[in-house]
Amino acid sequence: MARKDKMSGNEAVATAMRQIEPDVMAAFPITPSTEIPQYYSKFIADGKVDTEFIAVESEHSAMSACMGASAAGARAVTATSSAGLAYMWEVLYIVASSSLPVVMAVVNRALSAPININNDHSDSMGARDTGWIQLYAESNQEVYDNYIQAFSIAEACRLPVMVCQDGFITSHGVSNIELLEDSEVKDFVGEYMPADYLLKSENPLAIGPFGVSSYYMEIKRKQAESMKASMPIITEVADKYAKLSGRQYSFFEEYMMDDADIALLIIGSSAGTAKATVNLLRSEGKKVGLIKLRVFRPFPRESLAKAMCKVKAVAIMDKAESFSNSGGPLFSEARSSLYDLPNKPYAINYIYGLGGRDITVEHFCEIYNDLFAIIDSNDPGDVYRYIGVRDSRFK
Amino acid sequence: MENINLTEIRWHGRGGQGAKTACMLLADAAFNSGKHVQGFPEYGPERMGAPITAYNRISDAHCDVHSNIYYPNYVVVVDETLLNSVDVTSGLHEAGALIVNSKKTPEEIRQKVNGYPGKICVVDATAISLETIGKNFPNTPMLAATVKITNLIETNKFLQDMEESLKHKFSKKPHLIAGNIAAFKKSMEEVLVG
Amino acid sequence: MSLKKASLINTNSTWQEVTLAGEIYEPSTSLLFNTGEWRVNKPVIDWDKCTHCLLCAPYCPDSSIPVKSGLRLEYDYMHCKGCGICANVCPVNAITMIKEG
Numbered sequence: 001m002a003r004k005d006k007m008s009g010n011e012a013v014a015t016a017m018r019q020i021e022p023d024v025m026a027a028f029p030i031t032p033s034t035e036i037p038q039y040y041s042k043f044i045a046d047g048k049v050d051t052e053f054i055a056v057e058s059e060h061s062a063m064s065a066c067m068g069a070s071a072a073g074a075r076a077v078t079a080t081s082s083a084g085l086a087y088m089w090e091v092l093y094i095v096a097s098s099s100l101p102v103v104m105a106v107v108n109r110a111l112s113a114p115i116n117i118n119n120d121h122s123d124s125m126g127a128r129d130t131g132w133i134q135l136y137a138e139s140n141q142e143v144y145d146n147y148i149q150a151f152s153i154a155e156a157c158r159l160p161v162m163v164c165q166d167g168f169i170t171s172h173g174v175s176n177i178e179l180l181e182d183s184e185v186k187d188f189v190g191e192y193m194p195a196d197y198l199l200k201s202e203n204p205l206a207i208g209p210f211g212v213s214s215y216y217m218e219i220k221r222k223q224a225e226s227m228k229a230s231m232p233i234i235t236e237v238a239d240k241y242a243k244l245s246g247r248q249y250s251f252f253e254e255y256m257m258d259d260a261d262i263a264l265l266i267i268g269s270s271a272g273t274a275k276a277t278v279n280l281l282r283s284e285g286k287k288v289g290l291i292k293l294r295v296f297r298p299f300p301r302e303s304l305a306k307a308m309c310k311v312k313a314v315a316i317m318d319k320a321e322s323f324s325n326s327g328g329p330l331f332s333e334a335r336s337s338l339y340d341l342p343n344k345p346y347a348i349n350y351i352y353g354l355g356g357r358d359i360t361v362e363h364f365c366e367i368y369n370d371l372f373a374i375i376d377s378n379d380p381g382d383v384y385r386y387i388g389v390r391d392s393r394f395k
Numbered sequence: 396m397e398n399i400n401l402t403e404i405r406w407h408g409r410g411g412q413g414a415k416t417a418c419m420l421l422a423d424a425a426f427n428s429g430k431h432v433q434g435f436p437e438y439g440p441e442r443m444g445a446p447i448t449a450y451n452r453i454s455d456a457h458c459d460v461h462s463n464i465y466y467p468n469y470v471v472v473v474d475e476t477l478l479n480s481v482d483v484t485s486g487l488h489e490a491g492a493l494i495v496n497s498k499k500t501p502e503e504i505r506q507k508v509n510g511y512p513g514k515i516c517v518v519d520a521t522a523i524s525l526e527t528i529g530k531n532f533p534n535t536p537m538l539a540a541t542v543k544i545t546n547l548i549e550t551n552k553f554l555q556d557m558e559e560s561l562k563h564k565f566s567k568k569p570h571l572i573a574g575n576i577a578a579f580k581k582s583m584e585e586v587l588v589g
Numbered sequence: 590m591s592l593k594k595a596s597l598i599n600t601n602s603t604w605q606e607v608t609l610a611g612e613i614y615e616p617s618t619s620l621l622f623n624t625g626e627w628r629v630n631k632p633v634i635d636w637d638k639c640t641h642c643l644l645c646a647p648y649c650p651d652s653s654i655p656v657k658s659g660l661r662l663e664y665d666y667m668h669c670k671g672c673g674i675c676a677n678v679c680p681v682n683a684i685t686m687i688k689e690g
Contacts, residue, residue: 006426032438099610118438138461158609169461173435174422176457196614206613214600219611221604222591272459279459356438360462 002178002245009137009170012144012177013079013105013163014039018049019185020151022103023074023192026054026065028084031117032167033107036079059084063091063102070100071207073197075151077102081167082109085123089130092160096131097223098208101154101161101194104132105147108268108319109167110355118356119167121267125296125320125329131223133161133230134297138271140170141177145247146294148180151189152237157230166269168356180245188244227298234295251300253292256282257310260289262371263345265308265334266317267293270352270359274317277364288368293330305337305344313346313371313380319353327351327384346371346380350387357388399431399454402547403464406449407483408473410442413534417473418449420538420557425453427556428548437463446481453547469545472496473520473537478504484511492544494586496520496533501589516544518586527578528571535575536582543583554579596621620668624651628671630686632664638683645675645684 007015014036017025027037043049052069056062062078069076080088085106095102106124110116124134133153137143143165150161165171180188196205211219234251242248253271256278257263264274271292281288291307291314293300308314316335318328326332331349338344350367353359367387374380404421408414415436422434433452439445450464468491472483475497484493492514495504501515508515520536528535542553558576565571592598592606595618608614639661646654646661653669655662676684 006422006432097610099612117440166461168438169435172438173433173461174419175433176426176431196612203614204616206618207610209611209613211611215602215607215611218602218604218607222607222609225604226609269461272461275459358463360465361460 002180004176005179006174006176007140008035008172008174009140009143009165010035010107010172011039012140013147013165014043015179016144016147016185017077017105018043019180019182020075020148020189021049021186022051022077024052024054024066024069024076025078026056026062026069026076027078027080028056028059028062030059030081030084032109032119032171033079033081033084033105035171036105036107059087060091063088063095063104066102066104067091067095067098067100070095070102071098071197072199073192073194075103075192076100077104079105079107081107082111082117082123085127086111089127092127092130092132094208095160097220099158099223099226101151101158103147103150103154104160104162105143106162106164107167107171108164116355117167119169119269119319120354120356121164121319122321122354124162124164125318125322127162128297128329131159131227132297133157133159133227133234134295135161135163136267136294136296137163137165137170138269138292140165140173140175141247142249142294143170144177144179145241145245145249148185148188149237149241149249151192152240153230153234155192155194156233156237157226159226159230164268169269178245184244188241231298231300234298249294251293251295252304252307253294254307255290255292257289257291257307259287260311261287262313262315262368262375263289263291263308263311264315264317264364264367265291265293265304265330267296267330268319270317270319273359273361274364277361277368280361281365281368286368286372296330299333299337301333301337304334305341308334308338308345308347309341309343311345312375313348315348315350315367315371318349318351321351321354325384331384346374346383348374348380348383348385350385351389352387359388363387399456399458401452401454401458402469402545403467404451404453404469404471404541404545405464405467405487406451406471406473407477407481408447408449408534409477410445410447412473413532414447414471414473414537415449417471417534417538417541418451420560421451421541422453423560424542424548424553424556425451428552430454430547431457433458446477467491469494469541471537471541473533475499478507484508487511487513489513492516492588494518494537494540494544496537498522501587505589514544514588516540516586516588518582520582523578523581523585527581528574532578535578539579539582540586543586544588550583623667624670625665625667628666628669628689630671630673631666631689632669632671632673632675632684633687634664635683635685638681640681640683642680644678644680648674648678650674 066076238249327349422432436449466486520533523536653665
């Protein structure tokens, strides 16, 4: 039975964590994810969960402790943001490459410099090639739902999962949510029973061996296959979760796409603001649509390209710079996925929302207007753009 | 397009005065009366005394928008001195209201906010707080005045809810419950609409 | 299909055959590795001179001098790398290093 409540995204993650009750949590606090270990420590102190909390001295150690715990056979979790995620870098690769199903709540925040505590996707986008599955959420409800699904995905794929939400916007914003009963969540994730683990005495195991050149590449190729194999598993878990919760998830959500002429492709909380813009423009008779990407790793190349091909122009929104001089990370991948298709839309990149810069319905209207102008003139202009930045050229 | 009957409220306060807490409590109270709510502060480095902003969206159905609020229906000013430095009525609907913690009359306040033509409400939240709670927590009376003026929540239901949540929050300091409830009631009685 | 047994995996194994993340599912797999091939000089023992003082065994860095019931046995030439420490420490000069081949 669903329970209606109201809470912040951080509390939603901590609540899901309490319902799952992992064996080990190792964490070092950093804004804006601090509340997650804070709430969870209280659950432990109040005797609501029996989880070993490891208070470490850094995020590098937090991820290392998760790695050790997971290798030993425990269900291990952590939470972090920004510089904390950057400090885990080395161990992110080791956890993924050792096929350890650690689940990490990432509360997205900008990276320094200049120092900034507000939201953008630089931190997790920077970690996009570490071998972790990445799920992104629009709302506190979605981060709760993604977090519960993450364990089934991670353990079936033997890959770690980052469950990302937008710092402050959803992490600290209180809104309505529907929670599952504790027993429903426990049944859904089930008992963690890995086939092999270090503490299984009857079956000695070595993890993390030296991989000389004559073996390393085969092992990496196999790791790439795990990411590919995760795609049907992500769908299966989403379908099973839909039966339980009534909320259906996929790799991406299409909003008003069936007859749309133009569309946005976007990740995270700003998708909500963009949906409100779609509603507004639709009420004026404009055929606009939206695609919200939930799973960035593995990247749903074929199905996403097909969805984008329903329109004549698509604005690909990046809340992270990649300093490639060729656009942000979502743009590079989404645009590349269109390459093999014969009738592709114009694809325009907009970098937005860096370091907490707000993006509004008015901004999205401006973008949709740009796209209409592009399809009318058949001239995409510069495809690598910014929105919401002060620019002397346009004063 | 579905009409979700959305009300947007912007709070102005100073770090440490509890504007964010009041914003969150309003979200709680509205949720308890069956509304869809958002309550979120605009975050930055935490500095006691620096101007802060917090926001509420209250509606009959889910609201997708995740941006800050630029065209609020109501603005609540927890600290009157902010009128000198912050453009508190920026984007404020004329059909809405400005609610200020002040001893001044609505007309005196109007002089300070570029002649905002809508409703201006005042309540001396600081004095009420000192009298009922014994300390300067202007957010408590400001929350009650906001409930009264916005008419989003039935006032008796609000008072019952608050009493419940205060019992929970101050289970070890029960003497604070009566003071807070008195502050709510007094503020609702004294808020002046001009 | 990945192979679980270490003895079946070698440098001809495909990516499908190697284990996930290079995991090893059994102990003592280093025994399968012929490090004796690395040897340039080979220790040879003169059993007439050996007093079974057993000083050579703990000095051997590759555990290639088996000892049983207080007596040292023949070298484990599959793992002896020919470092010569045993010949150096032998108090009765019973061990000689000879060139391989």
